[in-house]
Amino acid sequence: MQVGFHRMSEGSVLYKAGNTIVLCTASVDAKVPPFMEGKGKGWVTAEYQMHPRSNPERRESRDGRGKAPSGRTQEIQRLIGRSLRAAVHLDKLGERQISIDCDVLEADGGTRTASITGGFVALALALAKLRQKGVLTTPCLREPVAAVSAGLVGGESMLDLCYKEDSKAEVDLNLVATKSGAIIEVQGTAEDAPVPRKVFDALIDLGIKGIDKLIALQEREIAKSGVTLNDLLVPG
Numbered sequence: 001m002q003v004g005f006h007r008m009s010e011g012s013v014l015y016k017a018g019n020t021i022v023l024c025t026a027s028v029d030a031k032v033p034p035f036m037e038g039k040g041k042g043w044v045t046a047e048y049q050m051h052p053r054s055n056p057e058r059r060e061s062r063d064g065r066g067k068a069p070s071g072r073t074q075e076i077q078r079l080i081g082r083s084l085r086a087a088v089h090l091d092k093l094g095e096r097q098i099s100i101d102c103d104v105l106e107a108d109g110g111t112r113t114a115s116i117t118g119g120f121v122a123l124a125l126a127l128a129k130l131r132q133k134g135v136l137t138t139p140c141l142r143e144p145v146a147a148v149s150a151g152l153v154g155g156e157s158m159l160d161l162c163y164k165e166d167s168k169a170e171v172d173l174n175l176v177a178t179k180s181g182a183i184i185e186v187q188g189t190a191e192d193a194p195v196p197r198k199v200f201d202a203l204i205d206l207g208i209k210g211i212d213k214l215i216a217l218q219e220r221e222i223a224k225s226g227v228t229l230n231d232l233l234v235p236g
Contacts, residue, residue: 001121001221010098011125013221015118018162019108024118026126029097042093042140044123046080046100048073048115054107076112077102079185083116083145083176084123086184089234092140098126109149109163113174116147117214121222128227141232145184146214147176150203152195157202159210171195175207179215 006012011026032043050073052058069077084100100122102115124144130136151161151172158165166172173188188200222229 001118001217003121003125003221003225009122009126010129011122011127013118013121013125015114015121017110017114017117017160019106020104020110020114020162021106022111022114022118023101023103023105024115024122025101026119026122027099027101028126028130029099032095032097036097037095040095041090042088042095043090043097044081044085044088044093044100045097046077046084046102046115046119048077048080048102048104048112050104050107050111054104076115079112079176079187080115080119083147083184084119086176087120087123087142087145087178089140089142092138092234094136098123107163109161109166113147113149113160113176116145116176117218120145121218124218124222124229124232125225125227127232131231139232139234141229142178142234143182144179144215144218144229145176146211146218147174148207148210148214149174150207150210152199152203157206159206171199171203173200173203173207175204175211177208177211179212181208181211 002014005014006025009025010028013024015022015024036043100119104111149161150159151169153165153169170192171190175186176184219229
């Protein structure tokens with residue numbers, strides 16, 4: 001994680017996981033979307049985009065340039081938004097919106113999980129900046145959030161699958177969870193034959209272990225930037 005990579009945004013990180021590289025930025029807007037106006041709450045939203053050369057072959061064009069975002073893009077950015085909203089007490093954020101932009105520069109599997117994990121870092125840094133400016137007077141974070149993939153490949157349980165591993169997995173899932181191990185979302189599929197419940201349970205347990213390590217890395221990198229994460233967390 002290269003924190004503060006993007007100078008213009010309130011929070012940013014260049015996040016690398018293997019050969020997957022995502023630039024995550026957080027931008028603060030002093031107003032909320034129309035559907036949230038007058039509710040006394042803030043909002044966290046996300047956008048996700050693949051760079052045209054994020055894969056070995058250039059993509060035809062960027063989403064939104066002459067065409068609507070693909071179904072995959074919309075599904076992933078909604079997942080990122082849901083995951084990061086779960087990290088925040090929206091009623092303590094005030095009537096402002098934080099937009100998390102996740103731009104995949106290089107893709108080798110796990111782009112959505114990398115976007116969520118990096119997105120939380122960018123979000124926390126943006127909240128810290130609001131606190132430092134005195135704009136946000138009270139903490140509003142619930143707890144750190146991260147995401148990771150897990151899968152069954154050749155009968156072996158594996159964590160954080162690259163594209164080659166994911167493409168031949170018998171079972172694969174994406175897990176989003178908090179530091180305390182509370183689950184926000186699970187996306188899981190048996191790619192061929194149905195599998196016993198215990199297989200999914202074991203993969204979720206493996207994913208939680210991975211998320212523990214990722215959150216420790218998040219906390220370390222956020223601290224390097226001079227931000228004390230505990231100052232952003234609502235007590236209790």
